[in-house]
Amino acid sequence: MIQGWSNYYSRVVSSETFRKLDYIIWEMLRAWTISRCGRANLHEKLRNYFRNETVKLSNGKTRHESWLFKANDGTTLWQHDWTPLVRHTLTRPEATPYDGNWTYWATRKGQATDTPNRVAKLLKKQKGKCTWCGQYFTPSDIAEVDHIVPRSQGGKDEYKNLQLLHRHTRDDKTALDEERLLYS
Incomplete structure (x- = not known):
């Protein structure tokens, strides 16, 4: 209690x-x-x-x-x-939920207008960064949900097995996963 x-x-x-x-x-x-x-x-x-x-x-x-x-x-x-105290993070003065900066709001709150819930939660979990290249997502980036362990190799469709990647890095990761599957 x-x-x-x-x-x-x-x-x-x-x-x-x-x-x-x-x-x-x-x-x-x-x-x-x-x-x-x-x-x-x-x-x-x-x-x-x-x-x-x-x-x-x-x-x-x-x-x-x-x-x-x-x-x-x-x-x-x-x-x-x-109990550790958690301080409130201030919102940037120029930011509004309707300005189109979905990456800022999803990273901050885990939800954003016109952003799928799964993408927003992963963006918050990853603190706005792509796990593959380590760069921050920008509003103009195309972000894709990827399975860390591919489903073809026994990975499950759960949040702990999901990550958010840039489209170009997801292509690189998928090519590596297919190569590993081919040579294993």
Whole structure:
């Protein structure tokens, strides 16, 4: 629940709020420990529930926590502060969805006016670049959807097997795929 709530609010300025909520939850868990175990040897009893460990976060980074609430089975309580904040990217002032620059809007939003949904999603996934030549798509380019592993060689028609290529690079890739099939 904490992780879902944090993800929902990760797009607004919330780092100070996250720190406050983590502190409030820590105080509540500390009070729970005191009510359960009493005040005698409080620091020792807190160490039964709170650990000093390094945690691997969802974005791949690690973080050292000195008061990490952890159950005996190894389950840890997610902290709000672990959620990476995502900043909003401003739209270019001269850009509108109707100016014909389908590559800008598809790269930005994953959708664009008069652009097939599949093409727009692939363009966003590839960050506006052709995977074969590495150059950015322009509004005048002809972009084609290509299977990374051709269907004739057992590739599936799924997003993880699709890529967006310039028309001329797709021709080169198709020729290489046919050559590999011929000599294998």
